[in-house]
Amino acid sequence: MAPGKRGARKRKSGEALGEDTEGSGDRRRKDRGNKKYIGAHVGIQGGIWKAVESCTEMGGSSFALFLGSQRSWKRPPLDQAAAARFQEQLSLQGYEPAHVVPHGSYLMNCGSPKEDVFEKSQALLVDELSRCSLLGLHLYNLHPGSTLGAITTEECVDKIAGAINYAHQQVPAVVTVLENMSCQGNTVGGQFSELKSIIDKVRDQTRVGVCLDTCHAFAAGYNLSVEGGVKAMLREFDQEVGLHYLKAVHLNDSKGKLGCCLDRHEDIGKGQIGIAAFRDIVNEPRLDSIPLILETPGRPGFEYAEQIELLYSLCEENTLID
Ligand SMILES: [Zn+2]
Ligand SMILES: [Zn+2]
Secondary structure, eight states: OHHHHHHHHHHHHHHHHOSOOOSHHHHHHHTTTTSOEEEEEOOOTTOTTHHHHHHHHTTOSOEEOBSSOSSOSSOOOOOHHHHHHHHHHHHHTTOOGGGBOOBOOTTOOTTOSSHHHHHHHHHHHHHHHHHHHHTTOOEEEEOOEEOTTTSOHHHHHHHHHHHHHHHHHHSOSOEEEEEOOOOOTTEEOSSHHHHHHHHHHOSOGGGEEEEEEHHHHHHTTOOTTSTTHHHHHHHHHHHHTOGGGEEEEEEOEESSOTTOOOOOEEOTTSSSSOHHHHHHHHTOGGGTTSEEEEOOOOBTTBSHHHHHHHHHHTOGGGGGOO
């Protein structure tokens, strides 16, 4: 059933777009028939523009990428020619900047109680936002930070918001998208209320949003595995934060059990969350047009391409396009 359905969706949206089916841009647009932008976190080895190609090859419609090495605080400046090539590929292959969500460096802790780490994190945040600007991108996804057990959550929230406000002064336009955490260790942002308290302290609230990671939410105690779990989570998110702040979703199943606080991603349908929640997500109209990005480990025969295909096959709107 799945491949046939997806094929039908492609053909129908292709007809609506006209006769030209030659370019890869057309292939991208066809994949967008049901308004769901499913993709994955792709690598940048060999050049940042290669990320675009990787996503297209796996049949994705949105993607995440790192903006540089995950090991160094200081990186060589982004090459202008590479940035131009990235933008060229993006437009050639039919992606909109709103469906590309760069992921912040894991080195950063913008809530760090250690002054040197805080300073380096703030500087890296400015650098990464500048890179987004150079790449023509509007969204930037960040893990809020950690108290390291040395300061209160409130103090940590103040530091995170301070770093974001500082970076926003240095770099215009890019929206900082805070990711919900799994409540592992001393991380901040596991509870939606913590994300809201950061947002409340960001001066330009048109420049802040949230990326909801399903594995993190489940590990933090939001029960997506029960019937109606996705709707319940979105309701709670809407009440505590506001759905208009939702800019992206990370689609990950969870190796760990509900409320385990462990950040352990699993392939779609192979973990404790289960396939039903993902079916609900890809059929949730409030998630139309929002990038839905996989960060799953993958296994032989069930890598990103197959998981993207599976998720698209679960979209019931597939058959409803005229
Ligand atoms: Zn993340
Ligand atoms: Zn994670």
